[in-house]
Amino acid sequence: MSLTNFPVSARASGASPSLPKVTMPALAEMKRQGKPISALTAYDYATARIVDEAGIDLVLVGDSLGMVVLGYENTLPVTVDEMLHHTRAVRRGVSRALVVADMPFGSYHASLPEAVANAARFLKEGGAEAVKIEGPRTELVRALTGAEIPVVGHLGLTPQSVHRMGGYRVQARTAEAVTRLKADARALARAGAGALVLEGIPREAAEAITAELEIPTIGIGAGPGCDGQILVFHDLIGLTFAPAAKFVRRYADMGALIRSAVEQYREDVEHRVFPSDEESYHLPGAARRGMRMELDGDAVVNQDALEEWEEFTH
């Protein structure tokens, strides 16, 4: 099988280890072949492993972890060290998907050398295969790709610009704004971005950009016309606390499932029905006899039982 051939039927089987590793060039090949790119965020080993084994092509360690995992109000407080911590955990759980790390707010805004140095840490220390940056920063994309750091761009609703945008609002709602967005997308692609996330824009704008670019577009709240789709993992499984955005499809209600499991556990502890005898360890017979002698105050004469008991308790 060709390294760049992605048969849909094999992927659907969930047998991800037999599928070829997803690379940055492979994403472009998927676009050429008209194969939709599936992407999800992940922030820890367990979920990254499940997402990878389910055959998802791209795993983004998104700075959305600031909100859905760390409980911040927005993504702005997230630090490079926090992102690296989660990127390393995800890296350990993923073997097939492309691992992309989000560069957090402030880590690529001051100067190009600082941005390149921070981005390099995601590859060197985090094991990411690409970084994602928000906004039309063509100079930065050139500097990063010049340093052999693959880049995913991100245009439209860029959450790190929440204060400039005045909230999380759908972007590019006028013909002029769409023209500007298309120009930004073209410029990022020319500068060397390997893929482009389009967030919170009208589907018509996303379709026009997707048709124009050779690099794949990955949409979130950008309609079905993109080359791929991405969602925040916690939105997909219903593990969030705010009402979901219009574009989110909830495939499970893990919040309710976890709450019910935890409540059941608490009740079992309170009613002393957890743990049961079957869920308990037992002393071997000889040690039990030795213990009984000790409890009875008798001299312990059985040396085997004494040794077994000491081995168990130390």
Ligand code: KIV
């Ligand atoms: O941080 C994130 O999760 C993202 C996705 C929404 C694309 O940037």
